[in-house]
Amino acid sequence: MSDVFQFMKLSRNPGDKVEPSVRKIEFKEIYRPLHAVDAADQAGRCLSCGNPYCEWECPVHNYIPNWLRLVEEGRLFEAAELSHQTNSLPEICGRVCPQDRLCEGACTLNQGGFGAVSIGSIEKHITDEAFKAGWRPDMSRVRQTGKTAAVIGAGPAGLACADVLARNGVKPVVYDRYEEIGGLLTFGIPEFKLEKSVVRRRREILEGMGVEFVLGCDVGKDVSFDKLMSRHDAVFMGMGAYKAMRGGFPGEDSKGVLQALPYLINNVRQHLGTLPSEEAPINMAGKRVMVLGGGDTAMDCNRTAIRQGARRVMCAYRRDEANMPGSRREVDNAREEGVEFLWNRQPMSIEPMIGGTLAVKLAGTRLSQPDARGRRNAEIVPGSEEIIECDHVIIAFGFQAEAASWAEKQGIATAANGRTLAAASGEYKYQTSNPKVFAGGDMVRGADLVVRAVFEGRQAAEGMLGYLGVW
Numbered sequence: 503m504s505d506v507f508q509f510m511k512l513s514r515n516p517g518d519k520v521e522p523s524v525r526k527i528e529f530k531e532i533y534r535p536l537h538a539v540d541a542a543d544q545a546g547r548c549l550s551c552g553n554p555y556c557e558w559e560c561p562v563h564n565y566i567p568n569w570l571r572l573v574e575e576g577r578l579f580e581a582a583e584l585s586h587q588t589n590s591l592p593e594i595c596g597r598v599c600p601q602d603r604l605c606e607g608a609c610t611l612n613q614g615g616f617g618a619v620s621i622g623s624i625e626k627h628i629t630d631e632a633f634k635a636g637w638r639p640d641m642s643r644v645r646q647t648g649k650t651a652a653v654i655g656a657g658p659a660g661l662a663c664a665d666v667l668a669r670n671g672v673k674p675v676v677y678d679r680y681e682e683i684g685g686l687l688t689f690g691i692p693e694f695k696l697e698k699s700v701v702r703r704r705r706e707i708l709e710g711m712g713v714e715f716v717l718g719c720d721v722g723k724d725v726s727f728d729k730l731m732s733r734h735d736a737v738f739m740g741m742g743a744y745k746a747m748r749g750g751f752p753g754e755d756s757k758g759v760l761q762a763l764p765y766l767i768n769n770v771r772q773h774l775g776t777l778p779s780e781e782a783p784i785n786m787a788g789k790r791v792m793v794l795g796g797g798d799t800a801m802d803c804n805r806t807a808i809r810q811g812a813r814r815v816m817c818a819y820r821r822d823e824a825n826m827p828g829s830r831r832e833v834d835n836a837r838e839e840g841v842e843f844l845w846n847r848q849p850m851s852i853e854p855m856i857g858g859t860l861a862v863k864l865a866g867t868r869l870s871q872p873d874a875r876g877r878r879n880a881e882i883v884p885g886s887e888e889i890i891e892c893d894h895v896i897i898a899f900g901f902q903a904e905a906a907s908w909a910e911k912q913g914i915a916t917a918a919n920g921r922t923l924a925a926a927s928g929e930y931k932y933q934t935s936n937p938k939v940f941a942g943g944d945m946v947r948g949a950d951l952v953v954r955a956v957f958e959g960r961q962a963a964e965g966m967l968g969y970l971g972v973w
């Protein structure tokens with residue numbers, strides 16, 4: 503075991519990053535894996551605090567200090583077993599969670615200025631290495647109940663729900679309209695944050711556990727919701743939030759203006775080789791690109807355009823850097839790769855110009871005094887307009903949930919903002935107003951994070967097990 507002062511002798515190491523000059527021309531993960539020795543050394547920096555704040559801030563409440571100790575002692579399979587007790591997709595969360603805002607942000611070492619334990623990289627290391635060494639979830643003691651559940655959506659919420667159901671003897675059948683599983687993990691988050699082979703491997707693991715996937719099946723079109731209700735003992739809806747928010751300024755629909763998600767999906771499908779023949783590949787090679795927005799989606803668009811060979815990529819956001827919603831780590835990565843940030847800029851209009859280029863009018867902003875909720879709004883500074891010419895604008899203002907087309911007929915209550923109502927508390931967690939139907943993830947909470955969707959999928963599965971009389 504390491505000495506208690508290891509955190510002082512050894513600095514934080516989340517794994518080396520690939521050089522910007524190399525990574526900006528390839529669609530590969532930019533963080534190199536930790537070697538086993540480094541993972542053990544880094545795990546040994548943990549202070550094993552009596553009240554581990556990291557566990558509280560982790561949305562799935564991972565047993566972080568406990569699995570860090572197992573890594574330090576080289577007990578990889580036990581660490582994998584423990585990490586799967588709370589998280590259905592640990593290798594994915596280890597890659598895409600904004601750890602600086604969650605577990606690592608709460609690490610006591612971080613507070614003391616020593617640099618947080620690199621929790622995310624170690625979580626990724628545990629599952630990656632355990633899988634390589636042949637570890638698989640132990641299903642030997644699962645007793646099949648003969649019950650089945652439909653899971654609509656193979657995103658993180660649906661996959662997590664299916665994982666917990668399968669481990670408790672209820673057969674999940676997961677329906678998704680896409681040709682691959684993962685939801686936004688596959689058709690949203692780019693490869694430089696999460697390589698698609700990681701999601702494919704998780705599919706193999708889940709299939710090995712008895713999860714069935716029905717892909718390329720749009721519920722409501724290819725199969726009716728009524729049919730799923732009659733075929734299965736319970737239904738989970740984890741259909742995400744896909745209604746793109748609009749800016750409401752002139753020229754938003756001009757030729758050359760793209761929406762973020764179709765742009766990202768087009769790029770992923772080019773790499774997967776599944777771009778439909780009727781859809782043209784989108785490529786920013788040699789173009790001047792302006793991305794509007796300041797969240798994770800905007801960062802992914804910036805960095806995708808850079809990798810496609812854009813001549814110039816600018817990112818305009820209406821607040822300052824400290825008040826942007828995206829992960830700090832991703833902004834730093836984008837900047838290192840050559841993205842130019844235009845903080846405190848509000849888009850006013852986009853005007854098509856002769857020759858096919860676009861004139862984007864931006865106004866300068868300043869932040870107001872905090873409102874009742876402590877939020878500082880962006881106010882336009884009079885006379886501060888500027889016009890920037892570019893070839894493409896990509897709009898990344900975020901997404902809203904929409905009610906399922908069958909919600910009303912099935913007595914599934916939704917809020918005015920489109921979110922499906924499913925309570926975290928109550929007799930059965932995440933049950934909707936139709937007792938046989940449960941829901942979780944972005945369609946319930948609005949566009950958020952992978953790890954929160956995982957949590958809600960797991961919680962809903964527990965609710966379903968209670969409803970089905972299994973628990």
Ligand code: FAD
Nearest residue numbers: 655657658659679685686721741742943944950951952955
């Ligand atoms: P989704 O992942 O959206 O999955 C929903 C699934 O339901 C989809 O596969 C969809 O095809 C399917 N579906 C919908 N309707 C039907 C239907 N009628 N029939 C069949 N299937 C249907 N979060 C992070 O934590 N870290 C990040 O770095 C990060 N980056 C992001 C980057 C982008 C570009 C975007 C858009 C989001 C990002 N997020 C990130 C957010 C994260 O991806 C989501 O919060 C998470 O995926 C939500 O999971 P979900 O299962 O609720 O929904």
Ligand code: SF4
Nearest residue numbers: 560595599604605622
């Ligand atoms: Fe941190 Fe996310 Fe892992 Fe929780 S799931 S320990 S927040 S990286």
